[in-house]
Amino acid sequence: MPHSLRIAYARGVTPGKWARIWGERFRRHPLELIQIEAVTDADAELQAVRNGAADLAFVRLAEGETQPGDVHLIALYEERPFVVAPKGHVIEAADEVALAALEGEVRHPFDDDIEQHVEVVAANVGVVVVPQSIARLYARKDVVSRPVTDGPGWRVGLAWLKDAPAEAQPHIDEFIGVVRGRTANSSRGADAGAKSAEQGKPPAKGAAAPAASGADRRRKPRAQGRPSRAGRSRRRPTR
Incomplete structure (x- = not known):
């Protein structure tokens, strides 16, 4: 198995929970996180996976976007669209917004320059519709964000190559198990450790006692209820 596992993740995705579980279970095989621009x-x-820089990647696909054919992908969750607008914008008074309410506004695109677009929005120029995690990632005091009720969303999934290197596959399988909620006891890697740890442990309460040796079998147990000589009370003669 490779010494470490490399996980790439799109901006806004938070793989910390799964990385923490991995670190608790597989201390000998550290996990490296690589942010995707x-x-x-x-x-x-998926470039980090395809060029060998990462073993798996958390990716974000737009609603209706086709899954690339060279990868396996586990869908994890969906992200609602949020509109980001300058502080004091009319949407600040609403709990959520329909796309029709944004008509006439300058709409910046959601692309790799999103950080610069939020800067422009903060300068009171237009709005931008982004996934919820991106709105949270670039939250600022001079902008406000609200959920969009009728816009297309995104889905986040975990992807890895169908022809992943054989030496990486055991770690990939283990991490997929972590993401899917497999417990430590059912983990393939943890099973061997658990079995070896059980050796030499005293039997659990209620478990059958080990068979007695020949010498132990020859000993006769003392009858219950008969006190030993040291424990008998001596009767004094009556005067």
């Missing part, structure tokens, strides 16, 4: 193009997000 691309935010909208699944093909660009």
